[in-house]
Amino acid sequence: MTQLFDFDSINLSPFVDGKRISLSGADVIPTYDAASGSVLCNVPVSDENIVNDAVASAKRALKGPWAKVIPAERSRMLMRVAQLIRKDAARLATIESLDSGKPLREAKGDIETSARYFEYYAGIADKLQGDTIPLGPDFVSFTMHEPIGVTAHIIPWNFPLVTTARGLAPALAAGCTAVVKPAEQTPLTALVLADILTEAGVPPGVVNIICGPGNKTGALLCEHPDVAHVTFTGSVATGKTVMRAAASHVASVTMELGGKSPVVVLADANMDDALNGTLKAAFMNAGQVCSAGSRLVIEKSCADAFLDKLAARVGAFTLGRGIDDPDIGPVISEQQVRKVASIVAESGAQTLAGGKLGKPSGLNGWFYEPTVLLAKDARSVAVQEEIFGPVLTVQIADDFDHACALAEDTPYGLVGGIYTRDVSKALKFSRHLSAGQIFINQYFAGGVETPFGGTKNSGFGREKGLEGLKAYYAVKTVTARL
Template sequence: MMDRAVHREIAGVAIPDLPGQMVIGGREVDAADGDRIETVDPATGRVFADVPSATLADVDAAVEEARKALRGPWRATLPAERGRILNRVAQLIRRDAERLAVIETLDSGKPLAESRGDVSTAAGYFEYYAGIADKLQGDGIPLGTDYMSFTLHEPVGVTAHIIPWNFPLVTTARGVAPALAAGNTAVVKPASQTPLTALALAGLLAEAGLPAGVYNAVTGRGGVIGDALCGHPGVDHVTFTGSVPTGINVMKVAADRVTSVTLELGGKSPVVVLADADLDAAVEGTLKAIYMNAGQVCSAGSRLVIDRKVHAAMLERLVARARQLSVGHGLGDPKLGPLVSDSHRRTVAAYVDGARARGIAVATGGGPVEVAGFEGGYFYAPTILDAVDARDPVVQEEIFGPVLAVQVVDSAEEAVDVANGTPFGLCAGIYTRDISRAMRFARDVDAGQVFINQYFAGGIQTPFGGTKLSGFGREKGLAALAAYYQVKCITARI
């Protein structure tokens, strides 16, 4: 395997020290059999790091360490002290923000500005849930003068977190912070393509005073390690973010042990633009909705549902702006970085090529991009497919790339029907100056989050999750905590 001690510079940015071992029970360890897997810079196509490829024995060890910590020092840690630890984690993430951002960009390919934003958000999750650690209190139940009845919120136990490759650090923080605030322990399995920031986070958690074994990170191939975690008898809850097929498998495996799951799966979210919309705001919102992280976002606004009256005017603006978006190595901070892998780029290209063969107009983009100096990178042009039929695969299926499908409608009522016309229900957005229309849309659309006149509105405090094939359960905000505690009711006759 490669020499991880080699320091290099890419796009004028120095490469920091990279984590190279798993963390189990507070110790940095290699895989039990010594096997390792490589991680590739998507902008060059070249290996730049490697990490252990965990075995089933490593999974057993991580779960056992999490259970030991659950029964030991973490259980004895006062809730207020849990909060102080999480606050220190937030401070340390901010201290190391640039190092973490560079690592995230190398691993995932996203522009450095987006990675910096992700690091800030990750710190925010620990800060937000730090504030709730000593406020998870139960209720008194009035059964009359002869009884005392009350509830307790108790940790669910050992939580497993299966992390996707598109937002590695943010998704880790999003699940681990509320889990730890509620008194649980965690075993994290990052995606094999992007394992590094989950390992780097372990060092910051330890520095903040988290007891050994409360956070464990195992790296390896998802089909083996992920299944082992989801079906492990020592795991009490699984939080999974990823594709629909993998999420279905996670639920099936967990069901054999009656283990609870939170599933945040795919999306095919609509951005609705009505005739009275502020087109400048709608153009900016749509560009962000589909091209952030090169479209590799489960909540991406990948469908533009637009009133026919403003279709031509908005499409002209969108095409012009999309053609101006820079594409390059994430460390050079372009508007779009590469897709995560060559195989994923081929998948995205197949969708677009199929649409073109079916006669769908490609308004802009529609193919791979070669970036000077990074010819091995997995770049794909910002793409817009115009006037797509509602039954077409590029409307009905998640592409997970920088591909926007435009659907033209003739009324606000039709826009709702079209918005609801896929098997997904993660997010939806609408641009209109009529607040009543916006609220009727929010009432009638089948989605877990609705944005009005700004896509990706909200933040850490706002519950996030979907309906239909987009999964169930909620992350972010106070709603996320429900997955990480169980309610115990105690009743006494007095």
Template structure:
């Protein structure tokens, strides 16, 4: 068996877009090829939706709001979502393999993503029949109560780093609330979002409730957000694009949920369990090769333990061997050649403009048999000043910047020293200091003596330039229903 045979999938991955339950080509016949980031080999393709295609999908989803989906009881909706979770778990091996080939991430991470996606559908299945209103006591001569109604057609603009989990994270609560969804997956990684349509169809979801229009953001994405029949937009991506989406949605007064990335700090105080802190740091920054909006990309370490922390951390990073995701390598490739260039530019700038000390990595890689892949070595930049570009800007790659502080108070100030506020973490044995940090740090999620803790039930979202609105947990549902108040005189 050759490497290329090993790094393949049995499925036909030349897919079509999904509108109204039909698998169709783009109206102009255009298609996008998708490649395996580890080898540069084309593994599949899908249509490049036009603005006309997007318009048809939105119109179809609007019609589906008034069809069988509207008449279905909340309990029946929940059963559809529960069946989708079960089918997705049945198909987990195949879906994980496709996700790895499309995005490059190690297979163990892709398997985790598929399970998380199934968990979203399972979690919100249990909520579909619990979105109940309130009674309002106005006195004996009145009766007043509230209803929760679906907002309507929802748009989901999906990033390329977590294709299926981000799709499920937004679509599952939208469907639980009775909305319909039009999904625009990232042009780099559209496969699993399209394949999800087959799973939802088998689960009994009526045609048109989940439509998928893959394509380029400048055409398909822009047309979707600007469509006057879109009631809510859920977007994960860059700050600049998020601002543009908010402006476009405002023209027809659509609500938005924006998750716009971060530059999250992971603080290690002098009393911390350093071995645990090293494990947490490795997970925080090198999962999915650092292509994670909530990555702990800034290690803020108290000076007393800086040397000891680096003595433990640097050898571990240097030992991480890159490889193909299907081989479950320690670290996989970046998603594209352009992303490698972006990451390399940040590190080169740190060396040249700021004379910063790159103590691990800092170079492009070409593993044997994957010379056309998009690899960059896991990297550590030590003792970076607050105003350095690698500290202030989101790199979205396997690059950890280390900042040294002299006190817990300075650690909080440094943690808050960027325009982002998505996540923050702290390692300390002093629970009072940990809780003070959690109180004072400007972030939407705080992890204590761990990183990436929580899961599907825990609300997720940012402050400052990291965006607004919350996904996951019960908080996510509020984006997808509106409250109607009914009052009558008796």
């Protein structure tokens, strides 16, 4: 197969204190082209010494050169990062598509969103100001916002650069320093970002980028006593491990731990909008989205006609290599595609579309057919467990109240969506569902500006928007008697 990118052009070495660290003889982890199963390149693993050096570098920068950069200049640096990401967007999107397997159009959108994060938080970096507190004529009392310290960012494999930017940009805007560990499956755009940060004038040590497996490099980073805050996106089980590690030295955490989010379609909805929204919610990035609408809860009176159209649309989806921009790209790894297949096989659900491994012509990678399952049991693994693949589980509701009950009945609470012309029902649903985000008549509504995070097993803390800054600064109160 023709090589579509020269991966030798990417510096794979860890980025510490503003320079690349040569790791001759170090262990390496291969990153794969998920569509073909072939190795793209081998990335050196950052050992304990590198982790310690990265944190030490961030700690020095926090009280050193970075502390002397005025907020207005931090703002200009972040804006330059955004501009440089956009300048290199075509290259970054190609790398992201090949490394993650996602369709090229989605990778292009991710690169623009990454730039937007830096742009958005550039606009607030010089506006983080405190309050005065009226205690009477004998006192002056005011608050200051101070950077929380060295921050660790554990990045997932499904949205590599976007998730890096989502946490890193507000951390820098607040004056923090950072150590970033991208997922071992998709580290490449984070490594390229190191060069962009340098070109934008970010001082050495402010951002350090290290690579390796979560249970080694990531664990060392999370348990490091000089890390003040950990931002983590990943599974519930790993999130609990990260919280325990952070708790050992009383570091704060932001936890985004996935979901099993419902898309509710009521009988009065615009069915074309609901169909298109459901397809996007369930199958974007081959369903490998924490906030995916992976459960369709639909009123019985409109279910048959809707599901016939849904199954036909899903059955017509193309599978292929992400760089060729198919409808559905590969699943990230052999391990993940096996997990998807296992859950479908164990679900006991009726298969309306798909339901088996995909085999695009000429490709030997990790594909699973886009699948629609009609659940027979609300306690089914297909209803209750996050599958993280191109699988949509359908539940039939008798009426609106039943739909609300089904939508709430999982241990997750990240997102919920509803399609209806009845504003009262939409708002009642918004109040009823335990979730961090509710979408009405458009799934994935909002953007960089809208707070994002979960409840229940989906985690806690908020990213995006102005809420996303709060994890990265501490409020200090100063009170003086006159």
